[in-house]
Amino acid sequence: MFREHRPSGMEFTSLVESAGWQGIAEKGPAVLEEALSNSWYTITAVHDGRVIGMGRIISDGVLQALICDLIILPDYQGSSVGSGILKRLLARCAERDIPLVQLFAAADKAGFYKKFGFEERPAGAPGMRWVNRDLI
Known part of the structure; x- marks a missing residue:
């Protein structure tokens, strides 16, 4: 079910x-594939040949890692896919x-990560971010 695999x-x-995440989706498959190719590590959850979830890490591979895009299709949420x-x-x-792994969580998902x-x-x-509103 889980594969070290970069989705298309x-x-x-x-x-x-x-x-x-419409602002991200609107970037299109080619841009999103490029983002994935720059990931340090990516894992997917697959059911019946279909990618139902994924997570990825951006990292320097030594000191810090940032978990990004932990996404599970709605029909599979609550079934331990995200935990896996x-x-x-x-x-x-x-x-x-x-030693240092970070992520940004939606307010309603903080309990999951805790x-x-x-x-x-x-x-x-506090964690901080800068968003170029012209691009997203």
Whole structure:
């Protein structure tokens, strides 16, 4: 069911659309495939030959890793697919002794990540981001 495999641009687009990330989906399969090709590690969940979920890591491979795009098709959410992907992403980081793994979670998903030991950043050291609103 789980494969160390990079989904195609079309498969990634389908997953992104299922998550409601229209600004990303509008980039199109070719751009999304390029994004995937720049990932450090990617894993997919496959059922009956169809990609039903994925997660990927962007990393320097030594000190830091950022988990991105943990997406599960709605029909498969709550069936341990996301847990299976996250466990494998974290195991890959542990294999390489990467000490700092980060992610950005939607507010309603924070509890899911806390079950795996993730902690919210303290108010005195908040995570920050810059978004080019012209591009998304």
